[in-house]
Amino acid sequence: MRNNNQRRHLACLLSLILATGSQWSMQALALTDDSQHHQHPTSVTTQGEYYCPMHPQERSDKPGRCPICGMFLVKDEAAIPPQSPVSETAGATSTLQPKNQDAPSAAPHQHDHALHQPAAANPLKVQKIVSRADNDTGPGGTIKYVCPMHPQIVSDTPGNCPICGMNLEKVNVEMDSPQQAVQVNVSGQMQQALALKTAKTQRATLWHYVETVGEVGYDESQITHIHSRVNGWIEKLAVKSAGDEIKKGQLLYEIYSPDLVNAQDDYLLAQDTLQRSGNKARYQELLRKAGLRLQLLGMSKTQINQLAKTGKTQYRVPFYATNSGYVKKLDIRDGMYLQPATEILSMVSLDKVWVIADVFENEQRWLAKGQTAEISIPAMGIQGLQGKIDYIYPELDPMTRSLRVRVVLPNNGTRLRPNTLARVSLFGGADRQALVIPQEALIQTGKQNRVIVKTADNQFVARPVEVGMMSRGKAQIIKGLDDDEDVVISGQFLLDSEASLKGSLMRLSQPQEAHHAENHH
Known part of the structure; x- marks a missing residue:
C-alpha cells in the first residue's frame, strides 16, 4: 500500500x-x-531598398539616381520586409504619404549630384571624340549629346537619358562639308586589342578568271539514229541492251520485209532482161534504177553485188553498223514489227565529248569564243585537260540566271564519261596595271562598296569605292583609292559601324545648321 x-x-x-x-x-x-x-x-534600412542596375554596390533608402552613371535607382524587391495584412492596411497611408512628400525634394538633389559626377570610362569604345569636361565646340564641329546605352537618344544640350537615366556623353561632329569623310579615332592599344590589320593598295595584273562547275555530255553531232526504211519483222537482233559497244561493220539485226523481197526480184528480172536483149542501153538504165532502189531501201553495194552474182533473193536481209560507237537507246526486241517511223536504236561516238559549264550572269560580258579553258574531273582523278570555248549559248537559264558555255574535249580511250561533274576554269584577257586591294577589305552592303582607309597612326576613314573585276582574292578599284594607301583587312566592320553612327549624327546636325544660317540672314 x-x-x-x-x-x-x-x-x-x-x-x-x-x-x-x-x-x-x-x-x-x-x-x-x-x-x-x-x-x-x-538590416534593410542599413543596406537600402534602392540600388543601381549598373552598379549594384550603390544603394539608397530613397529613390534617386546613381552617383556614378546617373541611372535611376530601382527598388530591390528581395529586400522588402514581409508585413502582416493588418499592419499593411493600417500603415499604408502613413507609409506612402511621407515618401510622396520627400520625393520632389530628393529628386532634384540627386539629379544635380549625378550631373557633377564623372562618367565611367568605357574601354570598349573605339571612338572618344572629346572629353565630357570640354563644353566648347571644336573648329568646324557641332556638339551632340548621346546616351551610351541608347544611341538613338541624341540631344543638343547636356542631360540624362529619358529611358535609363544615364548621363548623355558629348560627341563632337565635324561639319566642315557635307561631303567630308567620316573620321574615326582609335588608339594604338585599342588597335592591338581589336587585331586590326592593314594592306597597301598596289598595281598588279588581273586576269579575267572564272572557276565554275560543269557536266560532261555527249557530242550531239556524233549521235546516230537508226530506222528501218521498209515495213517488216525483226528475225534476229544482235544488240542486246543500251550501253553495248558497237564496231563498224558489226551485224545489228536481220529483217524480213515483203518490200525488200519484191525489190530484189525486180533487180534480178532487170538483170535477166538485159542479158537476153544483148546489153541494150534501154535495159541497162532499167537495171541501174533497180539497183538504186535497193540502195535507197537500205541494202549496201556489197549486198547488191552479191545478189547479182548469186541470182538468189534474200528473205532475211541483214543490216550492219556503218560506224563505231555505243548504244545510247534501244527500243526493239526480236519479233517486233517495224515501220519507217520506228527507231530501232540510237548510238553515239565518244571520241569527243562536250563539257557544259554554267557562268554567272554578271561574268558574261568578257566571255568570247575561242578562250582557253582548263577542265578537271575530281571523281576520276583527271587534272589539267586543256580545251577552248567552242560555243556560247544565246540565252540564260531563267531558273538559275546562268549562261551556258560549251567546251569540246578529245576523249582518247573514252576516259571521260558523260554526266560526270567537272571543275571548269575559264581564262579571259588581262587588265594590266590595275589598282588592286585584297578582296576581304571590301565592305559590300548591296547598295554601296566601302573600305576603311588608315590616314594616320590613330585615324581611320570610311570611304566609298567603285569596284571593277574581282579575281582570285583581289578586287580592282576603279575609283575611290590612290596608290600606296593603307586599307583595313581585319576588324573593318567595327570601324565601319562607328563611322556610320557618326555619319548619322552629322546628318542630324545639317538641318539645324541650315536653319540657324537662314535665321542669321
Whole structure:
C-alpha cells in the first residue's frame, strides 16, 4: 500500500515538470522570433531598398539616381520586409504619404549630384571624340549629346537619358562639308586589342578568271539514229541492251520485209532482161534504177553485188553498223514489227565529248569564243585537260540566271564519261596595271562598296569605292583609292559601324545648321 502511494507521487511530480518545461520553451522561441523580426528592418534600412542596375554596390533608402552613371535607382524587391495584412492596411497611408512628400525634394538633389559626377570610362569604345569636361565646340564641329546605352537618344544640350537615366556623353561632329569623310579615332592599344590589320593598295595584273562547275555530255553531232526504211519483222537482233559497244561493220539485226523481197526480184528480172536483149542501153538504165532502189531501201553495194552474182533473193536481209560507237537507246526486241517511223536504236561516238559549264550572269560580258579553258574531273582523278570555248549559248537559264558555255574535249580511250561533274576554269584577257586591294577589305552592303582607309597612326576613314573585276582574292578599284594607301583587312566592320553612327549624327546636325544660317540672314 505504501509503495503504491509513492508511485502516485512520483508520477504527479514528473507530469508537473514536463508541463512547466514546455511553457518555458515556447516563451523562449517567441522571444527569439521577436528579436529576429525587430532586427530585419534594421538590416534593410542599413543596406537600402534602392540600388543601381549598373552598379549594384550603390544603394539608397530613397529613390534617386546613381552617383556614378546617373541611372535611376530601382527598388530591390528581395529586400522588402514581409508585413502582416493588418499592419499593411493600417500603415499604408502613413507609409506612402511621407515618401510622396520627400520625393520632389530628393529628386532634384540627386539629379544635380549625378550631373557633377564623372562618367565611367568605357574601354570598349573605339571612338572618344572629346572629353565630357570640354563644353566648347571644336573648329568646324557641332556638339551632340548621346546616351551610351541608347544611341538613338541624341540631344543638343547636356542631360540624362529619358529611358535609363544615364548621363548623355558629348560627341563632337565635324561639319566642315557635307561631303567630308567620316573620321574615326582609335588608339594604338585599342588597335592591338581589336587585331586590326592593314594592306597597301598596289598595281598588279588581273586576269579575267572564272572557276565554275560543269557536266560532261555527249557530242550531239556524233549521235546516230537508226530506222528501218521498209515495213517488216525483226528475225534476229544482235544488240542486246543500251550501253553495248558497237564496231563498224558489226551485224545489228536481220529483217524480213515483203518490200525488200519484191525489190530484189525486180533487180534480178532487170538483170535477166538485159542479158537476153544483148546489153541494150534501154535495159541497162532499167537495171541501174533497180539497183538504186535497193540502195535507197537500205541494202549496201556489197549486198547488191552479191545478189547479182548469186541470182538468189534474200528473205532475211541483214543490216550492219556503218560506224563505231555505243548504244545510247534501244527500243526493239526480236519479233517486233517495224515501220519507217520506228527507231530501232540510237548510238553515239565518244571520241569527243562536250563539257557544259554554267557562268554567272554578271561574268558574261568578257566571255568570247575561242578562250582557253582548263577542265578537271575530281571523281576520276583527271587534272589539267586543256580545251577552248567552242560555243556560247544565246540565252540564260531563267531558273538559275546562268549562261551556258560549251567546251569540246578529245576523249582518247573514252576516259571521260558523260554526266560526270567537272571543275571548269575559264581564262579571259588581262587588265594590266590595275589598282588592286585584297578582296576581304571590301565592305559590300548591296547598295554601296566601302573600305576603311588608315590616314594616320590613330585615324581611320570610311570611304566609298567603285569596284571593277574581282579575281582570285583581289578586287580592282576603279575609283575611290590612290596608290600606296593603307586599307583595313581585319576588324573593318567595327570601324565601319562607328563611322556610320557618326555619319548619322552629322546628318542630324545639317538641318539645324541650315536653319540657324537662314535665321542669321
